[in-house]
Amino acid sequence: MFAIRLSGDESPGTRVLPVDGSGVLAGGDEETAELVRTAEDAGRAGAVQVLPRPLRTPARLLLAGVGAADEGGWRAAGAAVARTASGDEPLDVLLPDRITPAAVRGLAEGLWLGGYRFREAPKPPRSATVTLRTEDATAYAESLETARVTAAATWLARDLTNTPSAVKNPAWFAGQVVAEAATRPGVQVTVRGPEQLAAEGFGGILAVGGGSATPPRLVELAWNPPGATRHVVLVGKGITFDTGGISIKSVDGMKLMRKDMAGAAAVIAATLAAADLNLGVRITALAPLAENAVSGAAFRPGDVITQWDGATTESTNSDAEGRLVLADALGYAVAELNPDVVIDLATLTGANSVALGKRTAALYSQDDGLAGDLAAAGEAAGEQMWRLPLPDDYVQYLDSEIADRHSSPTQGAGSVVAALFLREFLGDRTDRWAHLDMSAPSWAEKDDADLTKGATGWGVRTLLRWLALHGG
Ligand code: BES
Ligand code: MN
Ligand code: ZN
Numbered sequence: 001m002f003a004i005r006l007s008g009d010e011s012p013g014t015r016v017l018p019v020d021g022s023g024v025l026a027g028g029d030e031e032t033a034e035l036v037r038t039a040e041d042a043g044r045a046g047a048v049q050v051l052p053r054p055l056r057t058p059a060r061l062l063l064a065g066v067g068a069a070d071e072g073g074w075r076a077a078g079a080a081v082a083r084t085a086s087g088d089e090p091l092d093v094l095l096p097d098r099i100t101p102a103a104v105r106g107l108a109e110g111l112w113l114g115g116y117r118f119r120e121a122p123k124p125p126r127s128a129t130v131t132l133r134t135e136d137a138t139a140y141a142e143s144l145e146t147a148r149v150t151a152a153a154t155w156l157a158r159d160l161t162n163t164p165s166a167v168k169n170p171a172w173f174a175g176q177v178v179a180e181a182a183t184r185p186g187v188q189v190t191v192r193g194p195e196q197l198a199a200e201g202f203g204g205i206l207a208v209g210g211g212s213a214t215p216p217r218l219v220e221l222a223w224n225p226p227g228a229t230r231h232v233v234l235v236g237k238g239i240t241f242d243t244g245g246i247s248i249k250s251v252d253g254m255k256l257m258r259k260d261m262a263g264a265a266a267v268i269a270a271t272l273a274a275a276d277l278n279l280g281v282r283i284t285a286l287a288p289l290a291e292n293a294v295s296g297a298a299f300r301p302g303d304v305i306t307q308w309d310g311a312t313t314e315s316t317n318s319d320a321e322g323r324l325v326l327a328d329a330l331g332y333a334v335a336e337l338n339p340d341v342v343i344d345l346a347t348l349t350g351a352n353s354v355a356l357g358k359r360t361a362a363l364y365s366q367d368d369g370l371a372g373d374l375a376a377a378g379e380a381a382g383e384q385m386w387r388l389p390l391p392d393d394y395v396q397y398l399d400s401e402i403a404d405r406h407s408s409p410t411q412g413a414g415s416v417v418a419a420l421f422l423r424e425f426l427g428d429r430t431d432r433w434a435h436l437d438m439s440a441p442s443w444a445e446k447d448d449a450d451l452t453k454g455a456t457g458w459g460v461r462t463l464l465r466w467l468a469l470h471g472g
Helices: 030-038 071-084 101-114 137-162 170-182 194-200 203-209 257-276 322-336 351-356 368-381 392-398 414-423 427-432 460-471
Strands: 003-007 014-020 048-052 060-067 091-094 129-133 187-192 217-223 231-236 238-242 282-292 303-306 312-315 341-346 360-365 384-387 433-437
Touching (some): 003 101, 030 048, 048 071, 060 071, 071 101, 101 129, 137 170, 170 187, 170 257, 187 257, 194 203, 203 282, 203 322, 231 322, 238 322, 257 282, 257 341, 257 460, 282 322, 312 322, 322 427, 341 427, 351 414, 368 384, 368 460, 392 414, 414 433, 427 433
Parallel strands (some): 014 060, 091 129, 231 282, 341 433, 360 384
Antiparallel strands (some): 048 060, 187 217, 217 282
């Protein structure tokens, strides 16, 4: 990770000068002003111009476009600068007078997020020293710390999601959470293995995990600060690999299914970061972890599964496995944890991207306030979501002849009926629940602004914003 510091002193590194959307430059001279005048889009957020200055100090200038100079514009600039200044080149970023703390947060998040590399990658992460030059370091210290914790949590979620599934079986994933929790006082973690899951009736998790050589786990991670009045339960789908099971996927459909635990990674990373930021809200993260494998022990299409809450599900398609593990966790959360709000994140359906494309999650909630707050948190954080309906007249599609409901209707719309299935397990908390189908934005096909190719860590930033603003 870049070492980013605030200082009033000029550093010897490559000078970074911001240019806003109207072409106004902070700290430039005649030469740079001329460059901005001639380059058409110098001020576009994320545009970078490189100006070599042989035999002069500094030897390079970067003109970084910040667009509207809001948090998002600065985030885009930070990410672009992180990529342009590859290697160990120290950077000296000139902050304009009176830049807002939010903009500094955006800049720092952009630098760190754009500079991400997978922890097992052959190349180490970028590691230069970045000086953010300002006369008023104290005004921005908190922004920088919040950005650091947020980016580190996003890195953790990306690392977990990028890890190959031969490594990240459920026990390994649980072990990672235990190790992370151990470094944080005030955070507790409980891991249930297959025997305990059986004893307590987590039938969905056991069915989905039953075909794998690496048995399932349920991770329960708790942050319970003194004086907290609200309890938020975060649930994340944690399928460590999704073959589709006996309803097996195609080669194309399966190739990226190591990412099918991105929801679990996001809720775990956000909860750990909430502890790092000492947020005053009680949080329990539940991560049902299972590998949906093909074997003689795998559950079958047409099997009837008894979920944690006692309801039965006819599993008509073993590829609709995420909702089965989530159903157990949601039922347990509502009955045992007395939550004020339940939010689940899941790479639940391919239909998410059919409806909304590659960058936008589907948001479901019957609580207009919660839906609006989450969407606003996502907007501020740079993560998009769009609300879709929960139409009561589609509930009939869940009807089964042999069980309370069946898991994978062929009518309705894929992402919507999956959400309706989940809602069945919310008991008396249906109005205090939100579901994010984040199949699409959990992965990027290429580097794109603050996203790096591969796992995006989608949801960590949104959850942290929302928790900081509305959790307390
Ligand atoms: N993990 C997949 C959904 C998915 C697909 C996530 C593509 C990310 C990218 C999920 O378990 C799944 O297979 N869903 C099925 C549901 C269907 C069988 C009802 C789907 O979307 O096809
Ligand atoms: Mn599946
Ligand atoms: Zn899946």
